[in-house]
Amino acid sequence: MGKVTPKGESDQPPEEKLLRAIFGEKARDVRDNSLRVPNGEKGRVVDVRVFTREQGDELPPGANMVVRAYVAQKRKIQVGDKMAGRHGNKGIISRILPIEDMPYLPDGRPMDIVLNPLGVPSRMNVGQV
Numbered sequence: 001m002g003k004v005t006p007k008g009e010s011d012q013p014p015e016e017k018l019l020r021a022i023f024g025e026k027a028r029d030v031r032d033n034s035l036r037v038p039n040g041e042k043g044r045v046v047d048v049r050v051f052t053r054e055q056g057d058e059l060p061p062g063a064n065m066v067v068r069a070y071v072a073q074k075r076k077i078q079v080g081d082k083m084a085g086r087h088g089n090k091g092i093i094s095r096i097l098p099i100e101d102m103p104y105l106p107d108g109r110p111m112d113i114v115l116n117p118l119g120v121p122s123r124m125n126v127g128q129v
Contacts, residue, residue: 005033043071
């Protein structure tokens with residue numbers, strides 16, 4: 001995000017401090033302190049929101065600006081995850097079965113997903129019929 005913090009002045013010898021004061025090299029006196037995704041994790045940034053006091057946002061004490069990045073990650077589904085369709089039907093995954101245990105169509109192809117029929121009429125939408 002570009003968050004930087006100044007380096008401490010105590011770790012520089014006096015000659016270095018004098019040269020920096022004369023030539024005005026302040027750009028290298030900062031350390032990159034940006035928030036990063038941990039190693040081994042990956043995802044896609046889907047939204048970035050900036051909150052400032054000038055816009056009237058509530059911020060913690062001592063903060064002038066807060067930047068929030070929302071990262072979406074792909075992962076395998078598991079029992080307890082919620083799925084939703086385009087037409088307002090939604091449900092919770094209750095079981096994950098191997099292909100040989102799934103119901104199959106008349107031509108022999110197994111079904112990918114089986115929905116509870118009680119979830120369909122709860123939202124009267126013609127698109128899901």
